[in-house]
Amino acid sequence: MNILLTAAIKDLKLLTRDRVGFFFVIGFPLLMALFFGSIFSGGGGAAGSMDIALVDEDRTGGSAEFAKILDATDILQVITLDPASAMEKLKKGDITAVLVLKKGFGDGSGLFFGSEPLIEVTVDPSRKAEREYLRGILIQNAFEGLQKKFKDPGQMRSMAQQGLKEIQQSPGMDPAQKKIYGDFMTSLDTFYGGMDPKTSGKGSFFKEPAIRFVDFRKDQAGPRSYFEISFPQAVMWGLVACAAAFALSLVQERLRGTYLRLLMAPIGRAHILGGKALGCFLACILTMTLILCVGVFLFKVRIGDPGLLLLVMLCAAFCFSGVMMFISVLGRTEQAVGGASWALLLVFSMVGGGMIPLIIMPKWLITVGHFSPVKWGILAFEGAIWRGFSPADMLLPCGMLLLFGLVFFSIGLTIFTRRGIA
Amino acid sequence: MITVNDLRFSYGNGPAVDGVSFTVSAGEIFGLLGPNGAGKSTTIHLIGGVLSPAGGEVRLDGGDPKRPATRRRLGVAPQTLSLYEGLTGEENCAFFGRLNGLSSKLLKERTARAIDLAGLTDRARDRVSAYSGGMKRRLNLAVALIHDPPILLLDEPTVGVDPQSRNHLFDSIEALRGEGRAILFTTHYMEEAQRLCDRVAVMDHGKIMDSGSVDGLIARHGGPSVVEVEGLDRSFAVEPLEGTRNGDLCRFETPNPMIVLQALADRKAAYTGLRIHRADLETVFLNLTGRRLRD
Structure with missing residues (x-):
């Protein structure tokens, strides 16, 4: 054990003295955590908004009201312009879209049932991703405007009276049909006339659209900030960097002759490789501790279950020590191993959700992600930090981490031993 | 002492070492000379226990070098500078000293002695990456001596050094012989072998072509x-x-x-x-x- 520790301490010393290498193990993952944490938490100032130009061709109270509703949203920044200026701004890329409210929009009658669209939207072709997002916002706000009308008995009464007038003046309508529609409009007028404007819309009939966001577990508050999501990802980046750094150091030992000197020292091969694995294991633990300390003390990341977190850290360190052994045999030169290790680890991170959210991936790629230790690592860390995993819940991700570690270490060890000293 | 008897080894494409035999006694420098690919490095790896012979045997003071305890009697200065550039000279010595089982007290004393022998006392706490080629070569030898081994394998210990460092290394190696160590020395520099070696063997195609004292070899093959x-x-x-x-x-x-x-x-x-x-x-x-x- 003394020899293993001696070898491991030597490797830790070497790691901390290589400034660039050390930056990638600690500094880079922290920067990633802060970068993504800030973006998604809105910590870097106002949350991102979409600038749109509004062209009001309708120029009625209804269209003005709709413009006001849109402007009041956090997501849209609305400026009212004439058509030419709006299109010019769109051309220059200053705004995302031009929204034209056509004539007739204000009375609301044709908004949902008419044959001609009363809202026309032109989106910057380079920002197609935002088109559907904008469509959703417009539909939501159009409904909101319509609902306001329904809640105002005065407006509705005036609409009923206007309807009655149009029915009575309609020359071609069948008298029997005219009587039915006329009676309905008169009843509607009487109904709205008897309604108290102060209380209308407060009953159960005029409830707000029933959209309420709830946490997925009642006993947990979920992540309090995006930092609680970005720090587990940062920990994974730290582990990836540790594995890459130690794999490279193993190749350097072989190429630079120190491995030969170690082989001729009075220690076994198991000591040499065990020392390297222990060094990597300890470096992983230190890296995780440092990154999580920054998260906890500076960014208020809460640790749900410290005991489970410790278990996850041990499993993750074991896993990435195995990964280190595997990637050290992916090539015979430093360049080959360096390139191959980052390529492999990037793929692990990508399909494992360490870089791109799993939600935007196709299903088959999510299935591929099951073969990435990064996926299980992130899940395990989130489980211990904010998902509120029980020890039983933790069995699968931790088991997968241990399994990956064992498999990768065995493959790496077999190839390394067969390859000899060359 | 080193005893090599009918040593054989093959990498698969013909024999790399083919029936090599020699002995190196205490207080003797034995030179192993040969062109590139002659089998010198393979012989050294077999003597160091890194490779297992296909035939024949190696004994270091009677022990099998495959056993770690036997290798404790061996000090190696490989041809490639086998040092950790991110560590200081002192830390390199201390690391290999610990691997050789030196206790803390002894380690301090031996490290100081090895560093002194390498003429690096003033630079002991500098990182090896800041050393010149000659300083690295001297440290490479010092690390081999950290545990005071009676047997030394010196594989081209003077490659790429200036005349001052080479001279320092010659003096150190001669002093080590004077202390009664058995030294196996490989080199491409014939004048070095002629100056330092008590006996030499010329090796080619995995075989020893001839061996003996320098004068004897010259008399037999010099013309x-x-x-x-x-x-x-x-x-x-x-x-x-x-x-x-x-x-x-x-x-x-x-x-x-x-x-x-x-x-x-x-x-x-x-x-x-x-x-x-x-x-x-x-x-x-x-x-x-x-x-x-x-x-």
Whole structure:
């Protein structure tokens, strides 16, 4: 054990003295955590908004009201312009879209049932991703405007009276049909006339659209900030960097002759490789501790279950020590191993959700992600930090981490031993 | 002492070491010479227990080098600088000392001694990456000595160093011989082998072509010495001494240059210049291994 520790301490010393290498193990993952944490938490100032130009061709109270509703949203920044200026701004890329409210929009009658669209939207072709997002916002706000009308008995009464007038003046309508529609409009007028404007819309009939966001577990508050999501990802980046750094150091030992000197020292091969694995294991633990300390003390990341977190850290360190052994045999030169290790680890991170959210991936790629230790690592860390995993819940991700570690270490060890000293 | 007996090893494409035998006694420097690919490094790896022989055996003070306990008696200075550039000279010595089982107290003392032997006391706490090539070579040897081993394998220990460092290394190696260590030394520099080695073996194609003292090898494989005399009196007959005359220059090939010199003195011959080219180890090396370029 003394020899293993001696070898491991030597490797830790070497790691901390290589400034660039050390930056990638600690500094880079922290920067990633802060970068993504800030973006998604809105910590870097106002949350991102979409600038749109509004062209009001309708120029009625209804269209003005709709413009006001849109402007009041956090997501849209609305400026009212004439058509030419709006299109010019769109051309220059200053705004995302031009929204034209056509004539007739204000009375609301044709908004949902008419044959001609009363809202026309032109989106910057380079920002197609935002088109559907904008469509959703417009539909939501159009409904909101319509609902306001329904809640105002005065407006509705005036609409009923206007309807009655149009029915009575309609020359071609069948008298029997005219009587039915006329009676309905008169009843509607009487109904709205008897309604108290102060209380209308407060009953159960005029409830707000029933959209309420709830946490997925009642006993947990979920992540309090995006930092609680970005720090587990940062920990994974730290582990990836540790594995890459130690794999490279193993190749350097072989190429630079120190491995030969170690082989001729009075220690076994198991000591040499065990020392390297222990060094990597300890470096992983230190890296995780440092990154999580920054998260906890500076960014208020809460640790749900410290005991489970410790278990996850041990499993993750074991896993990435195995990964280190595997990637050290992916090539015979430093360049080959360096390139191959980052390529492999990037793929692990990508399909494992360490870089791109799993939600935007196709299903088959999510299935591929099951073969990435990064996926299980992130899940395990989130489980211990904010998902509120029980020890039983933790069995699968931790088991997968241990399994990956064992498999990768065995493959790496077999190839390394067969390859000899060359 | 090192005992190598009928050692055999193959990488699969023909034998790399083919029936090699020699011994290195305590207080002796044994030189292993050979062109690239001759099998020297493989022999050293077999002696160091890194490879397992396909046949024959290696014994270090009677022990099998595959056993870690036997390797405790071995110090190695590999041809490639086997040092951690991110550690200081002192830390490199201490690391390998600990691997060799030195206790903390002894480690401090031995580290200081090894660093002193390498002439690096002033730079002991500098990182190796800041050392010159010569300093690294000296440290490479110092690390091999950290645990005071009775047997040393020095694989081209002077490659790429300046004359001062080379001289320092020569003095250190001679001092180590004086302390009674058995030293196996490989080099491409024949003058080094000639100066340092008590005995040498010339190796090629995995076999030892011949071995023995430097003088013995020269006598057996060096060929005649050449005496060149300039401006020799025209009346001096060169034929009886098997000489040739080419203008102003006479050339005598002889196993013993003293015969020519004695004849010149006896006949009171007048000449303006004289040069003696004695066969040396390089001649022996080329005669035994050929002049064809090796990969």
